Amino acid sequence: xxxxxxxxFSLMLLVSCGEYGNPFVDDFNEVxxxxxxxxxxxxxxxxxxxxxxxxxxxxxxxxxxxLYFDKNSNKVAESQFEYSYNTKNELYIKYDGSGDTLSxxxxxxxxxxxxxxxxxxxxxxxxxxxRSDLEYNNNGNISAEKVIGNDGLIHEKKYEYNYxxxxxxxxxxxxxxxxxxIIQKDSLVYSSNKLEMISYNREGKISHIxxxxxxxxxxxxxxxxxxxxxxxxxxYIYQYTFY
Numbered sequence: 001x002x003x004x005x006x007x008x009f010s011l012m013l014l015v016s017c018g019e020y021g022n023p024f025v026d027d028f029n030e031v032x033x034x035x036x037x038x039x040x041x042x043x044x045x046x047x048x049x050x051x052x053x054x055x056x057x058x059x060x061x062x063x064x065x066x067l068y069f070d071k072n073s074n075k076v077a078e079s080q081f082e083y084s085y086n087t088k089n090e091l092y093i094k095y096d097g098s099g100d101t102l103s104x105x106x107x108x109x110x111x112x113x114x115x116x117x118x119x120x121x122x123x124x125x126x127x128x129x130x131r132s133d134l135e136y137n138n139n140g141n142i143s144a145e146k147v148i149g150n151d152g153l154i155h156e157k158k159y160e161y162n163y164x165x166x167x168x169x170x171x172x173x174x175x176x177x178x179x180x181x182i183i184q185k186d187s188l189v190y191s192s193n194k195l196e197m198i199s200y201n202r203e204g205k206i207s208h209i210x211x212x213x214x215x216x217x218x219x220x221x222x223x224x225x226x227x228x229x230x231x232x233x234x235x236y237i238y239q240y241t242f243y
Contacts, residue, residue, distance in 0.1 A: 031217045032243040033057050043232040059243055086111045
């Protein structure tokens with residue numbers, strides 16, 4: 001099987017936090033997910049501590065809404081999604097401790113015919129705050145990212161990839177567009193429904209390991225953040241309901 005994993009790096013938050021490309025299944029329609037719940041768990045005992053979010057999907061597999069919670073199970077934010085041809089719109093509402101609205105943000109995603117995000121426009125109170133433009137390579141991975149702020153400043157990064165002879169993604173390099181310097185290197189290791197992304201700092205030393213475990217349907221069931229001393233410092237458990 002060819003692992004065609006799409007890593008979004010800092011852009012993971014732009015695809016609704018936690019939606020990772022899945023390297024272990026070819027058919028994403030094997031199961032119809034109704035909801036996905038992410039919990040923070042104790043790294044030592046694996047016991048669930050608190051709910052981080054609840055995601056709800058329609059029967060077509062589209063993400064409809066996300067509810068976010070604090071450590072006391074209070075709803076602190078929510079996202080509502082709408083879809084039309086080659087566009088996705090997200091309405092993000094943030095709440096205070098009393099449940100009153102603190103802020104409202106709109107994100108407009110422009111997609112190509114393959115469903116890849118080409119640009120994201122972020123609006124707050126009707127004002128354009130930021131625009132991101134993305135480019136992809138022939139394997140479907142992001143090759144360039146340009147972020148334009150409302151102050152006119154432009155931040156650009158380029159991503160370079162190494163694939164093995166089977167076409168599996170193995171190395172990712174993040175390069176500063178202006179200096180050309182490699183600012184991050186990530187190595188991917190696949191084994192028995194487990195994916196590890198090993199991140200290195202500018203000195204070439206391991207900074208952390210991001211580990212994902214999948215079930216037989218290719219759904220994430222456990223996520224761990226491991227420090228350079230091989231200690232699990234964050235643990236997350238995923239649970240699902242199905243149509």
